[in-house]
Amino acid sequence: MNFSKRITSMQESPIRKLVPYAQGAKAQGKKVYHLNIGQPDIETPDSFMESIRSFDEKVLAYSLSQGMPELIDAMINYYKKYDMDFEQDDILITNGGSEALLFSIIAVADAEDEILVPEPFYTNYNGFSSAVDVKVASITCKAEDGFHLPDKKTIEEAINPKTKAFVLSNPGNPTGVVYTAEEVQMLADLAREYNLFIIADEVYREFVYDGLGYTSFGNIKEVEDRVIIVDSVSKRYSACGARIGSIASKNKELMKQILKLCQGRLCVPTLEQIGAIELYKTPEDYFESVNKEYEKRRNIVYESLNDIPGVLCKKPTGAFYVNAKLPVDDAEKFTIWMLKEFDVDGETVMLAPSEGFYATKGLGKDEARIAYVLNENDLKKAMNILKKAIENYPNRTI
Amino acid sequence: MNFSKRITSMQESPIRKLVPYAQGAKAQGKKVYHLNIGQPDIETPDSFMESIRSFDEKVLAYSLSQGMPELIDAMINYYKKYDMDFEQDDILITNGGSEALLFSIIAVADAEDEILVPEPFYTNYNGFSSAVDVKVASITCKAEDGFHLPDKKTIEEAINPKTKAFVLSNPGNPTGVVYTAEEVQMLADLAREYNLFIIADEVYREFVYDGLGYTSFGNIKEVEDRVIIVDSVSKRYSACGARIGSIASKNKELMKQILKLCQGRLCVPTLEQIGAIELYKTPEDYFESVNKEYEKRRNIVYESLNDIPGVLCKKPTGAFYVNAKLPVDDAEKFTIWMLKEFDVDGETVMLAPSEGFYATKGLGKDEARIAYVLNENDLKKAMNILKKAIENYPNRTI
Known part of the structure; x- marks a missing residue:
């Protein structure tokens, strides 16, 4: 009684598979800023x-x-x-x-x-x-x-x-x-x-x-x-x-x-x-205000990332994601480390490691996706924590 | 630019493919009793x-x-x-x-x-x-x-x-x-x-x-x-x-x-x-009343079918379907004929021909599924129309 090859070979969602570590961090009493999922905080009309x-x-x-x-x-x-x-x-x-x-x-x-x-x-x-x-x-x-x-x-x-x-x-x-x-x-x-x-x-x-x-x-x-x-x-x-x-x-x-x-x-x-x-009948001005909000957040994330030595990130112009090269050995290990071993005043950050976004083996290991779906204040705090995390990560590459 | 073999070889829904004929009947001003689909008329809690x-x-x-x-x-x-x-x-x-x-x-x-x-x-x-x-x-x-x-x-x-x-x-x-x-x-x-x-x-x-x-x-x-x-x-x-x-x-x-x-x-x-x-928290007595209703309908359909010469149908004991052998050359042709060419006082009936419910080629050609999802009165009228339709169908087999 075997499962099909197609289902056993299917990879686990790289976005969702680190969830247990986030749950662990929360169980320790840490606050986790979720930059890992594309769940916007904008109100539904x-x-x-x-x-x-x-x-x-x-x-x-x-x-x-x-x-x-x-x-x-x-x-x-x-x-x-x-x-x-x-x-x-x-x-x-x-x-x-x-x-x-x-x-x-x-x-x-x-x-x-x-x-x-x-x-x-x-x-x-x-x-x-x-x-x-x-x-x-x-x-x-x-x-x-x-x-x-x-x-x-x-x-x-x-x-x-x-x-x-x-x-x-x-x-x-x-x-x-x-x-x-x-x-x-x-x-x-x-x-x-x-x-x-x-x-x-x-x-x-x-x-x-x-x-x-x-x-x-x-x-x-x-x-x-x-x-x-x-x-x-x-x-x-x-x-x-x-x-x-x-x-x-x-x-x-x-x-x-x-x-x-x-x-x-x-x-x-x-x-x-x-x-x-x-x-689908929502008036156009809805997007004007939403876009202004996202553009502001994009700027925060982009500027914060470029303020961290060793990060590579060209300015993204759409959606609400940034995929950045980080000066770390392995973005998945780094994310787990942030959740398990790091915090700034009891707060930490969760990213989506990018390896699972590539079909070519080996690519994306030092990259992570950041979704800018948090409000301005939280986003600034989260990016500050990320900066400090990279500074303190034992396996950083610069 | 071809479509995949798997999608082109997929059969059209045998339940839904005759819908255009029903629409045609309605456009002619006929009332159609839908015994073809499993859409119950019971109220949602x-x-x-x-x-x-x-x-x-x-x-x-x-x-x-x-x-x-x-x-x-x-x-x-x-x-x-x-x-x-x-x-x-x-x-x-x-x-x-x-x-x-x-x-x-x-x-x-x-x-x-x-x-x-x-x-x-x-x-x-x-x-x-x-x-x-x-x-x-x-x-x-x-x-x-x-x-x-x-x-x-x-x-x-x-x-x-x-x-x-x-x-x-x-x-x-x-x-x-x-x-x-x-x-x-x-x-x-x-x-x-x-x-x-x-x-x-x-x-x-x-x-x-x-x-x-x-x-x-x-x-x-x-x-x-x-x-x-x-x-x-x-x-x-x-x-x-x-x-x-x-x-x-x-x-x-x-x-x-x-x-x-x-x-x-x-x-x-x-x-x-x-x-x-x-x-899923609905009290049990919901099913008691619903079942009583379906059982009554099942009886109407079963008895009406057995009152039609040449129909073969053992008493079904569950769900809300009957699959009956009809004395017709081809249940799909018969269904289309009922929709296009037959009515009793401006009313007709739609069945689901059963050929599509079989994997073995040739089986089910003279069978149709009847869903008893109409109220008692409508169901009686519909079964009466079905009886007359079989009597009048040019290609009946008895």
């Missing part, structure tokens, strides 16, 4: 709960497998602001961005096929792929380049006949990189030349700073039949617990195929969809 | 919405990947009534019974492995398996036997080295069969002899009629390490739109493996879990 509270059907029935038409309509309107023009059957509502990714990968890749992913990447791309026997091949991006893409030739060399799709997040998790219009165009060109899909995880679309422009893969006309856009209300509206995601594509035959998977799991929760309809 | 309405956190945050401890506690108490004794880490909360099935199949079977399923079966067993390259092998059960299992030797012959698990629903969808204690014991014995898991879909556990006893696979001590129990609030509490399911198993190593899949999709919706906690 009230409209979400208000609409759910007024639900008064006597029977909580199945919804449609593709999602509620009203929610799809609200998303169609949302996309128009970004010059994307979708129809009802171009959008499927999913259980979070997670299910959107899983279904997209199943739809384009068979067992033993490959997806090509710029690394470091959102670790669950790897998890979902392992679960369905798809191999993750990677395009290595470097801290020194602010995690922008390498040149076309380098990417081309990573493509082989098994490659079925690019999968990437833009703005990037864990890097905070925002790809330039030229980078987006380069991947689009490669997708056409090598007949690939592009699974574009754009759940952080709004979180772009410094007045930078943003190019969605949904804006490149000539690849509209090969682009699959993954979205979610989790980060966009600080509603991680709603688990409402979506797949959008103008490839109608692809959408018909993915609909079969949606029918298999019957539907997405009715109430959460009712709430999400209102979220 | 008020406690569900009441608890959700009182949620007042400012941020709708991620829940734990394994599910809320309070919900798991409520389920532990629920299982005690059935003499099943689970601990916190024996239960994982999932996005409906659907995700519970998908994760269980991924955990026990690799690509090209097989699961062994009594047919006719819940069609999504097939859907999920195709999506992850697992083959469905079947044990044929017959209308003449009330869809009870064949003898041990027949089942044994269907087991081969690729077989990893039995997957079955008990009480049965689409058959309404409730396996006897001897049948449950026989499968348990086979699972031990051939080193198999048992994925026991027991979402209809409460819906057993005629005062019959019920044996859960969770009651067979000697297979407790190989039993995976799938549950859901959908049918139990008429809360299909909540999408709260679960996996329960005393195999702690297995649960650790499946937890990795749960971590990959982060969590199940927070609000729906809050509602489900209250559902």
